[in-house]
Amino acid sequence: MTAVHNPGEAGTPVDVNDPHLTRFDVVKEGLRRDDIEIVTYESHFHGQNSKAEKRIVRNISLLFLLSGLFSAAFLVFYIVWPWEFELGNTMSDYYTPILGVTLGLGLLALGFAILAWAKKLLPHELSIQQRHGDPSSDDERLITGQTMLYVADELGVQRRPLLKGAIGLGMLPLGLAAAAPLVGGLIKNPHGDPEPMMFRTGFNPVENGGKLVRLTREDGTPIRPEDVSTGGQMTVFPGIPHGATNQHADSPTLLIHLRADDAAETRKNAEADANGRNKGSMYGNYVAYSKICTHAGCPASLYEQQTNRLLCPCHQSQFLITDNAQPVFGPATRRLPMLPLTVDEEGFFVAASDFKDTVGPDFWERP
Numbered sequence: 390m391t392a393v394h395n396p397g398e399a400g401t402p403v404d405v406n407d408p409h410l411t412r413f414d415v416v417k418e419g420l421r422r423d424d425i426e427i428v429t430y431e432s433h434f435h436g437q438n439s440k441a442e443k444r445i446v447r448n449i450s451l452l453f454l455l456s457g458l459f460s461a462a463f464l465v466f467y468i469v470w471p472w473e474f475e476l477g478n479t480m481s482d483y484y485t486p487i488l489g490v491t492l493g494l495g496l497l498a499l500g501f502a503i504l505a506w507a508k509k510l511l512p513h514e515l516s517i518q519q520r521h522g523d524p525s526s527d528d529e530r531l532i533t534g535q536t537m538l539y540v541a542d543e544l545g546v547q548r549r550p551l552l553k554g555a556i557g558l559g560m561l562p563l564g565l566a567a568a569a570p571l572v573g574g575l576i577k578n579p580h581g582d583p584e585p586m587m588f589r590t591g592f593n594p595v596e597n598g599g600k601l602v603r604l605t606r607e608d609g610t611p612i613r614p615e616d617v618s619t620g621g622q623m624t625v626f627p628g629i630p631h632g633a634t635n636q637h638a639d640s641p642t643l644l645i646h647l648r649a650d651d652a653a654e655t656r657k658n659a660e661a662d663a664n665g666r667n668k669g670s671m672y673g674n675y676v677a678y679s680k681i682c683t684h685a686g687c688p689a690s691l692y693e694q695q696t697n698r699l700l701c702p703c704h705q706s707q708f709l710i711t712d713n714a715q716p717v718f719g720p721a722t723r724r725l726p727m728l729p730l731t732v733d734e735e736g737f738f739v740a741a742s743d744f745k746d747t748v749g750p751d752f753w754e755r756p
Contacts, residue, residue: 405535412535413539416535425516426516426518427516430513449502455559458562459494459498464566467569502559590627590639591640592627592742603628603737604625604644605628609628613732614646614675620646620647621645624690626641627640641681643690643692644738645692646674647710651697652675655671659671659676667713670741671730677727678727682706683716683725684706684720684721690702697709705719706721727744727745
């Protein structure tokens with residue numbers, strides 16, 4: 390019985406299955422077997438449910454509730470705040486900042502609550518252990534389980550109903566906030582509109598009263614084939630009002646005058662395009678590709694004439710111009726859209742149609 394009343398003293402082994410042992414006795418026996426010495430193990434408070442303890446519990450509970458409040462606010466703003474982009478200074482400009490602030494404050498309050506719990510409620514413990522690598526016995530596995538249960542007891546959730554309720558109320562909105570972006574995208578069909586805005590650029594004839602849209606310089610002047618030297622390239626914009634502004638930020642295009650042999654290879658690959666979208670899109674030795682990288686939307690504007698590669702400086706994606714601008718290096722996984730080219734009766738470049746592939750970075754609802 391000595392081992393029961395004074396567990397682990399004087400090197401006496403303890404039967405951890407003895408029902409008279411308290412959970413802490415089992416924990417201490419486990420520590421002793423692992424050559425761990427508890428130097429300090431003491432509560433921050435004098436007795437349970439002291440005024441100081443209750444004050445700390447109230448503060449931590451408040452942090453959990455604040456976390457839930459800010460997370461709930463995130464959900465409300467996510468659902469009701471105007472989110473569709475509109476030109477000018479509109480309410481939609483604040484959609485993303487509001488979501489970031491509310492969710493950030495919710496996570497911040499949760500972090501402070503966890504830190505305060507660990508620093509202010511859990512007993513202060515200082516232990517020293519000698520390293521050893523022996524395999525675990527059945528007794529040691531039992532000790533480990535009892536230790537975990539003891540730690541759960543020491544958290545004090547069961548005897549602190551205010552804290553328990555605050556955790557539930559605080560964590561539920563936070564969990565919903567984490568799920569909201571995943572579920573929210575399933576509520577409305579992004580392709581429900583007859584002409585979704587993400588699938589139309591400034592080169593669509595609709596933007597020009599039904600007429601084909603000219604390729605123009607940034608100042609709006611039109612471009613003839615002879616304006617681009619062999620092996621050269623030029624950034625072009627749709628020749629419509631505000632075509633070179635952010636109103637048509639998805640429209641910048643790189644017009645390239647290929648050398649004869651490179652143009653022949655490019656035309657061959659375009660005509661053999663698996664989905665047929667690039668067939669007939671070149672004009673002579675000229676080809677035009679969207680300048681918007683399909684990875685993250687950066688300007689893919691670094692043209693290597695000798696290798697016929699188009700480089701994006703942001704994340705180093707590279708596209709092979711002679712092979713339908715397929716990505717050959719970097720994180721981009723989708724080719725650059727090709728703009729169908731022709732010339733009008735005055736000899737200026739026009740877009741025979743809008744891009745047949747979707748312009749811009751990948752997004753999950755792309756058909």
